[in-house]
Amino acid sequence: MKHHCKYVSKRLALLLMVLFVGTFTLTGCGSGGGSDDYDAPDSTDNAPVEGQTGSNILIDAATLKSWVDAGLVNNDSSYEKIVILDTGSYTDGHIPGAQAWSGGGGIVRYEGPVLSGNMVLDGPTMDAALQAHGIDEYTTVVFAGNSNPGRVYFNFRYWGFGKDQLKVLNGTLDAWTDAGYELTTVEPVVEESDFSVTELDYNPDLRASLDELIRGVESQTVVPLNTYPATSATEPSVSGMFDPSGDFTIFQGLIAGGVDVAFANDFYATGSFRTLPIKSTEEIKQVLADRGIDGSMPIVTYCRAGNLASYGFMPIDIATDYDVMVYDGSYSQWGSLTTDPSAVPDSSYLLPNELAEWATDIPSLTPSPIYNIDSDVAIEKPTFRIIEGALSPYDAGANTIEDEDYEYWSTPAETDGASGPVSGGSGGGC
DSSP: OOOHHHHHHHHHHHHHHHHHHHHHHHHHHGGGOOOOOOOSSSSTTTTOOSSSSOOOOOHHHHHHHHHTTOOOOEEEEEOOOEEEEOOOOOOOOOOTTOOEEOSSSSSSEEEETTEEEEOOOOOOHHHHHHHTTTTTTTEEEEEEESSSOOOHHHHHHHTOGGGGGEEEEETTTHHHHTTTTOOOOOOOOOOOOOOOOGGGGOGGGGGGOOOOOHHHHHHHEEEEEESSSGGGGSSOBOSSSSSSSEEEEEOOOTTOOEEEGGGGGGGBSSOOOOOBBBBHHHHHHHHHHTOOOSSSOEEEEOOOSSHHHHHHHHHHHHHHOOOOOTTTTTTHHTTTOOOOOOGSGGGSSSSOGGGGGGGGOOOOSSSSSSSTSSSSSSEOOOOOOTTTTTTSSTSSSSOOHHHHHHHHHSSSSOOOOOOOOOOOOOOOOO
């Protein structure tokens, strides 16, 4: 689905620069260098402990307890390093050594022509959080807490963390306490890192931008999976962009070719996305098969404001080999793009004439839009901008968020007189 041809020349140039600089780097460092890739430790004496790597993304409480007891949490012993991120009510009690995730789930960003809330974290925000938690290229990151970590998991995957480096405590905090293990309220003291997402392999293929979804739906080359059916129900849907307590989208309706799944709950054994565990691969594939999804086309999860979309994305990404993406703009974005004057309180809610091709309430995109103008609700007014050279989802430069993130990822890091960029692979060196 992605079309990154425009990036090829940039990436080729970057690679050539890395190879060129690398020649001099190896000469200057002598024999002190070595592999700093997470998948290729420097030696067998400096390798991840058993269970840290491989396809076992879901781990049980006993495995995590063994890492805690071995003193691997927040240590600085190269690959034997675990960082536990608590995405729930941290102050009520957490796993010893766990840290309260500080990066949030999303931020306000322009996506194409419209300002949207709860979007994927940008590079500086992600870097600040990684560094604050002491995460580096050697770290195994474990998501744990008393709520589902789907949104944070998505941000890590988007910015390039591989599945072998990420773990999810299957059952969240309940699994820990059910096993008889104690919680603590003591906050660990953590040494910050200088790690950056520029040292990872940026992976935008896990995110569906607005322009990509428009093109994919029109060409019928994606399957939109709605994890929050209220967006296509007859009752008004809250937008969730800036004031989810009172503002509603201009219209709602099922995206063309899409199917519903109840609050993403069908992917979880407990029947609730808020309390793991995740179902088995066979069960998740059956949930999708029951909706006519066999993995032959990319799956795009969406909801109201991007959170439930991530809770649908995570089980599919973990348990299957299906091509799955998160549409983080979700219905708070999709339902705000109209050129119909009868659907809005006044013309200031309408897409500017120059941006009319971004309208999503057309038959090929939303076959039966339900307008909220006749409902007794407050409709949120979108904030638009004119994008020079990208007045259509088919124009180069329409994918503004991923263009911005790629630019951040590919820009050479500032150094103290040293030359050479930071590559997209694991960094470090000597």
